[in-house]
Amino acid sequence: MSNEYDIIVVGGGHAGCEAALAASRMGCRTLLFNINLDSVALMSCNPAIGGLAKGQLVKEIDALGGEMGKIADKTAVHFRLLNASKGPAVQSSRVQCDKLLYHSAMKSAVEKEKNLHLKQALVDHLVVENGHIRGVEDQTGVFYSAKAVVITTGTFLNGLIHIGTVHYPAGRAGEIASVSLAENLKSLSFEIGRMKTGTPPRLRASSIDFSQMERQDSDPTPEPFSFTTTQLRPERLPSYFTATTPETHQLIGENILKSPLYSGTIKGVSARYCPSLEDKVMRFTDKGKHPVVLEYEGLETEEIYAKGLGNSMPPYLQEKIVHSVPGLEFAEIMRPAYAIEYDFVQPTQLRLTLETKCVAGLYLAGQINGTSGYEEAAAQGLWAGINAACAVQKRPPFILDRSDAYMGVLIDDLITRGVDEPYRMFTSRAEYRLILREDNAVIRLMGKGHDLGLISKDQYHLYQDKFHRIEKGIRHLQEKKIYPVAATNKILDELCITPIKNPLTLYQLLKRNEMSYDDLKVFEGWEPIEDPMVKKQIEIEAKYEGYIKRQHEAVQKMKELEKKKIPSNMNYASIPGLSNELKAKLARIEPATIGQAERIPGMTQAALMTILITMKKMELEAQAGRKES
Numbered sequence: 060m061s062n063e064y065d066i067i068v069v070g071g072g073h074a075g076c077e078a079a080l081a082a083s084r085m086g087c088r089t090l091l092f093n094i095n096l097d098s099v100a101l102m103s104c105n106p107a108i109g110g111l112a113k114g115q116l117v118k119e120i121d122a123l124g125g126e127m128g129k130i131a132d133k134t135a136v137h138f139r140l141l142n143a144s145k146g147p148a149v150q151s152s153r154v155q156c157d158k159l160l161y162h163s164a165m166k167s168a169v170e171k172e173k174n175l176h177l178k179q180a181l182v183d184h185l186v187v188e189n190g191h192i193r194g195v196e197d198q199t200g201v202f203y204s205a206k207a208v209v210i211t212t213g214t215f216l217n218g219l220i221h222i223g224t225v226h227y228p229a230g231r232a233g234e235i236a237s238v239s240l241a242e243n244l245k246s247l248s249f250e251i252g253r254m255k256t257g258t259p260p261r262l263r264a265s266s267i268d269f270s271q272m273e274r275q276d277s278d279p280t281p282e283p284f285s286f287t288t289t290q291l292r293p294e295r296l297p298s299y300f301t302a303t304t305p306e307t308h309q310l311i312g313e314n315i316l317k318s319p320l321y322s323g324t325i326k327g328v329s330a331r332y333c334p335s336l337e338d339k340v341m342r343f344t345d346k347g348k349h350p351v352v353l354e355y356e357g358l359e360t361e362e363i364y365a366k367g368l369g370n371s372m373p374p375y376l377q378e379k380i381v382h383s384v385p386g387l388e389f390a391e392i393m394r395p396a397y398a399i400e401y402d403f404v405q406p407t408q409l410r411l412t413l414e415t416k417c418v419a420g421l422y423l424a425g426q427i428n429g430t431s432g433y434e435e436a437a438a439q440g441l442w443a444g445i446n447a448a449c450a451v452q453k454r455p456p457f458i459l460d461r462s463d464a465y466m467g468v469l470i471d472d473l474i475t476r477g478v479d480e481p482y483r484m485f486t487s488r489a490e491y492r493l494i495l496r497e498d499n500a501v502i503r504l505m506g507k508g509h510d511l512g513l514i515s516k517d518q519y520h521l522y523q524d525k526f527h528r529i530e531k532g533i534r535h536l537q538e539k540k541i542y543p544v545a546a547t548n549k550i551l552d553e554l555c556i557t558p559i560k561n562p563l564t565l566y567q568l569l570k571r572n573e574m575s576y577d578d579l580k581v582f583e584g585w586e587p588i589e590d591p592m593v594k595k596q597i598e599i600e601a602k603y604e605g606y607i608k609r610q611h612e613a614v615q616k617m618k619e620l621e622k623k624k625i626p627s628n629m630n631y632a633s634i635p636g637l638s639n640e641l642k643a644k645l646a647r648i649e650p651a652t653i654g655q656a657e658r659i660p661g662m663t664q665a666a667l668m669t670i671l672i673t674m675k676k677m678e679l680e681a682q683a684g685r686k687e688s
């Protein structure tokens with residue numbers, strides 16, 4: 060009995076912790092494996108959560124009852140609202156956390172969950188029978204049975220670290236790679252690719268001359284990620300800005316062949332949007348300098364994360380590179396920068412639930428699916444954990460579409476388009492970003508989290524009340540009118556607002572950029588609102604009403620295409636008029652709807668029409684068959 064579980068999660072990183080917490084909170088007996096329990100939810104790279112588009116993911120995870128936002132709030136020591144001067148659609152929160160506190164707070168959350176068991180072991184291989192997952196076996200030969208397994212092994216599958224000419228197997232610096240599981244996935248016929256990422260050196264704070272750098276302090280009044288957070292920790296740490304110099308660039312240029320990236324040793328694909336320092340210097344030759352940002356890794360450590368100095372040069376050159384940067388002339392490297400290559404599974408082999416198409420009950424989430432980033436991993440982990448639990452409990456799958464959430468965009472992109480470089484989330488990937496804002500994640504998703512059993516009744520009712528107050532506040536302003544009389548225009552003039560010539564509702568007046576909800580208090584009928592969230596939502600709804608309406612109309616059109624379900628027995632090979640390339644793609648991706656088929660790269664309107672005609676024919680044949688019988 061002790062080795063029998065509903066769900067097993069392999070890998071206790073950012074994806075694995077969310078998957079295991081969701082599955083256990085939904086009532087499944089769950090086991091979470093990690094190679095080393097001291098590295099649960101470790102931040103492999105920078106100690107930061109959130110950022111552009113990633114902040115939206117964290118808020119969505121939180122609104123669905125996930126853990127990342129709560130732990131980030133508990134352990135954050137530096138807060139920024141990015142794009143604060145731009146519109147709400149592209150504003151995102153980013154925090155720097157204390158790395159070790161983040162790890163221990165997440166480990167503690169996992170340990171305290173009553174249906175969840177945490178075990179230190181290396182999973183060696185999956186046990187699959189007749190295309191169905193049965194469980195896993197660890198390195199010591201112990202078998203654990205499960206109805207569903209979620210793999211979230213990050214950069215550990217066949218991980219290979221590179222520093223200069225030296226390379227050795229590792230999942231991350233100081234941790235063993237997961238080799239047998241990688242081979243096992245290949246033997247199960249998964250299409251596997253190879254990617255590369257890297258991390259900068261960690262420097263000793265007391266060896267840095269911060270006086271030569273620009274200091275950036277935390278925002279003074281930050282907002283938490285989680286709707287459950289009532290208090291943030293009081294300590295704050297600054298960041299510092301400096302930059303590379305012509306000397307840095309010369310050092311790299313003269314020694315470029317000592318970098319495994321340029322010597323041809325590294326074959327894995329790296330992210331174009333996140334180049335290493337070697338890449339930046341070699342590709343952008345006209346740039347005289349590149350920014351370097353120094354971030355503390357925690358409250359009780361001297362370690363400083365040197366963002367912008369990521370490279371894979373030999374250690375003696377790393378030292379020279381670091382010393383060529385103003386303020387770092389005498390900096391001591393505590394951990395060298397390195398690059399890592401690892402296996403990933405092409406995500407077009409997954410269903411919308413993140414279940415693999417070739418092994419029933421097996422789910423993949425996180426960096427194993429070709430993504431990069433803690434938030435992307437956590438979002439997939441939550442999604443896979445929920446869906447594994449739904450499958451075990453014979454509940455309908457949990458799917459969000461591209462208009463519901465950034466998470467819907469992420470999953471749809473992965474399974475429909477696949478990846479050819481490490482995938483990270485950008486606001487530009489979300490076509491409906493004005494309705495997928497950070498500030499309304501809780502409005503969009505909390506009900507779904509509640510239905511899944513991941514949000515408590517009390518929390519849900521509290522927020523239902525807020526949502527009603529937003530609607531009521533909007534209605535109220537829409538009913539209150541002001542008229543173009545001298546007294547009103549005098550007030551507007553005092554507020555530096557153009558006088559009105561026609562009657563206007565207070566809601567219409569609020570649409571003006573310069574007006575805030577509280578500015579309306581000079582008019583009769585205005586009612587005070589204490590709750591900042593309620594006030595902010597009323598303002599955003601008023602100011603962006605036209606754009607939001609247009610996005611909702613576009614969503615409706617998209618939903619029409621999503622309603623057209625493609626039968627699972629569609630034989631694309633037999634459809635005349637489709638190119639062989641499209642036939643192969645369609646057969647591999649198995650789009651569930653015409654909407655999804657439309658998003659497959661290379662899809663044409665003519666090909667879509669051919670599929671629609673084939674679907675109609677299949678429907679008519681099925682009807683005729685039913686009549687005959």
Ligand SMILES: Cc1cc2nc3c(=O)[nH]c(=O)nc-3n(C[C@H](O)[C@H](O)[C@H](O)COP(=O)(O)OP(=O)(O)OC[C@H]3O[C@@H](n4cnc5c(N)ncnc54)[C@H](O)[C@@H]3O)c2cc1C
Nearest residue numbers: 070072073074094103104182213215237257425426432436
């Ligand atoms: C060197 C490096 C640099 C990076 N740089 C960036 C960056 O600049 N920007 C960015 O956004 N992201 C970066 N990342 C990626 C980021 O760390 C990951 O995207 C994120 O951690 C992925 O989360 P995950 O849960 O998928 O995997 P991970 O966080 O890697 O967790 C995987 C877990 O699985 C466990 N595991 C593996 N195999 C087994 C097994 N067989 N049995 C049991 N347990 C197993 C491991 O112990 C580990 O704890 C970097 C990663 C590395 C390693």
